[in-house]
Amino acid sequence: MTTVAAYAAPAAKAPLERTTIERRAVREFDVLIDIRFAGICHSDIHQVHEGWGEAIFPMVPGHEIAGIVSEVGPGVTKFQVGDRVGVGCMVDSCRECDNCKAGLEQYCTGGNVGTYNAVGKDGEPTYGGYAEKIVVDENFVVTIPEGLALDEAAPLLCAGITTYSPLKHWNAGPGKKVAILGMGGLGHMGVKIAHALGAEVTVLSQSLRKQDDGLKLGADHYYATSDEATFKELAGTFDLILSTVSAPLNLDAYLSLLKTDGAFVNVGAPEEPVALNLFSVIGGRKTLAGSGIGGIQETQEMLDFCAEHGFGAEIELIRADEINEAYERVLASDVRYRFVIDTATI
Ligand SMILES: [Zn+2]
Ligand SMILES: [Zn+2]
Numbered sequence: 001m002t003t004v005a006a007y008a009a010p011a012a013k014a015p016l017e018r019t020t021i022e023r024r025a026v027r028e029f030d031v032l033i034d035i036r037f038a039g040i041c042h043s044d045i046h047q048v049h050e051g052w053g054e055a056i057f058p059m060v061p062g063h064e065i066a067g068i069v070s071e072v073g074p075g076v077t078k079f080q081v082g083d084r085v086g087v088g089c090m091v092d093s094c095r096e097c098d099n100c101k102a103g104l105e106q107y108c109t110g111g112n113v114g115t116y117n118a119v120g121k122d123g124e125p126t127y128g129g130y131a132e133k134i135v136v137d138e139n140f141v142v143t144i145p146e147g148l149a150l151d152e153a154a155p156l157l158c159a160g161i162t163t164y165s166p167l168k169h170w171n172a173g174p175g176k177k178v179a180i181l182g183m184g185g186l187g188h189m190g191v192k193i194a195h196a197l198g199a200e201v202t203v204l205s206q207s208l209r210k211q212d213d214g215l216k217l218g219a220d221h222y223y224a225t226s227d228e229a230t231f232k233e234l235a236g237t238f239d240l241i242l243s244t245v246s247a248p249l250n251l252d253a254y255l256s257l258l259k260t261d262g263a264f265v266n267v268g269a270p271e272e273p274v275a276l277n278l279f280s281v282i283g284g285r286k287t288l289a290g291s292g293i294g295g296i297q298e299t300q301e302m303l304d305f306c307a308e309h310g311f312g313a314e315i316e317l318i319r320a321d322e323i324n325e326a327y328e329r330v331l332a333s334d335v336r337y338r339f340v341i342d343t344a345t346i
Contacts, residue, residue, distance in 0.1 A: 001025055002032075005346045006131035007320050008058040012050045015324045018346065021060060021127050023135045031079050031138050032071035033087065038129035039064030039155040039313070040339040042185060042246060043269070045327050047117050051271040055117050062129025062341075063089040063115040066144055066154040076138045084144040086303065088157035089293050091115050091126060091140045103295040105140075130323065132346055142300045145307035152312025155185065155338040156303060158293065159313060163190040163242065164302040165294035166265045167197060170240045174198040179234075179241040179257065180219070183210045185330075186244035186267060188314055188337035191217045193302075194242075196309040202238070204230070204257075213336065217314070231256065236284075244268050255280040255288065263287040313338045319345040 001022045008019045026032050044061035046052050065087040069079050079085060092113035093105040100108050113120050116128030127134075144153045163186055172178045178199040180190040187203070194201045195218025202221040203214040211222040223230040234257050241254060246268035255264055264286065281288055294302065306312060314337040318326055326339040 002133065004132040006060045006127060007323055007346060008060045008127075008130070009048045010058050012055060012057065013048065016048070016061075016130070018320070019058065021131060023133055024122070024124070026071050026073045026135055028073045028075035029137050029139070030073045030135050031069055031076060031085070031141050033065070033067040033085055033134050033136065033141070034070045035065055035067040035129055035131060035134055035343045037066045037151045037154040038062040038341045038343055039158065039315075040323070040326055040330060040341065041155075041158045042330055043158070045330060046246070046269070046271065048327075052269070056119070056125050059117055060127035060130050061116055062131070063087070064154045064157045064159070064340075065115070065129035065134060066150040066157070067134075070133070072138075078138045079141060084146070084150060086142045086144050086153060086157045087115060087129070087134060087136050087140065088142070088161060088299055089115055091136050092121060095139075103297045105295050106293045130320070130341060130343070130346070132343060140296060142296065142303060145304055147307045147310070148303065148312050151317055151340050151342075152315055153303065153306075154340050155189070155313035155315065156306055157299070159185045159189045159338060160193070160306060161294040161299045161302050162186055162267050162292070163244070164193050164305070165298055166242055166267060166291035167194050167199075167240075168298075169291065170263050170265060172197045172199040172240055176200065176239045177202070177237055177259075179204050179238045180244065181225075181241055181254065182244035182268065183214055184244060184333060185313075185335070185338045188213070188217055190242050190244060191219050192311050193305075195219070196305070196311070202234075204241075210336075213314075238262055240265065242267065246270055248272055248274050251276045251288070252280040255286055258284060258286050260284045261286070263289055266290045267292070315340045317342055321345070
């Protein structure tokens, strides 16, 4: 066991504070990672606040982890000491079910093991990336390509893959009209990736406050959803709408913006159920779908894609003692576009 410094919420809704946690000794297939940067995801806040149900405390959040390998177990073949690596939202799965075998570990039928706020196969709670080090099985570690700065790469491990996976699955590309709903941590990655895939990209955001950024990141059009005229003008326009919003939405209004056979795909996770008039999908044979992160192989593919196209996330680098303030600012949508913790300040 190794004792490492970390930032943890001691109880639900409590502010995070500096503490120490134990990391397991490196096992045969484990990689010890010196964490350099950890992104702050909105879901960290949902879980600290128990918005998604009962949680495990103390909680060390963080599932957007970038660092350097500092030790490997004797059975490790994928990594060497000194490699630049990342860890995302899961650190294990059953590895035997159809989904795991198909590279869809995120949909493991036995449930994957979350990077934090979960219990590992050894019965111990998992602790995330707001820490100096982490020990992870090599099969749940990915390579961060040269050319991607580690701090800008960290948010790709959740925000990047969460938008990349559905954009690929629903064939965002040349000739397709794609709307990204919400211009936050997930949304800004959705814009960059959809643009790099060759789609015609529209941002649908509450206001035009971030319009300049959206157009700079690759959007072709930018509309305010607070303006009712937007819904009239864009009726029947899109092949795909990717919703990154985690607040309740008027789904019927957004479904009206799809073409026939269009899909509305949700990656934001509201804490409350939402209402829907099913005629909104019957007319136009529309699809209402969801998508969760991506598999390990696809996460590697996404990192390689971002490196090839020369972009990471837009970030604001913060010290560990600014985490609580950063949470307040995320809740106020006051971040452009992802807070990343410099873990050297823990
Ligand atoms: Zn996340
Ligand atoms: Zn499985």
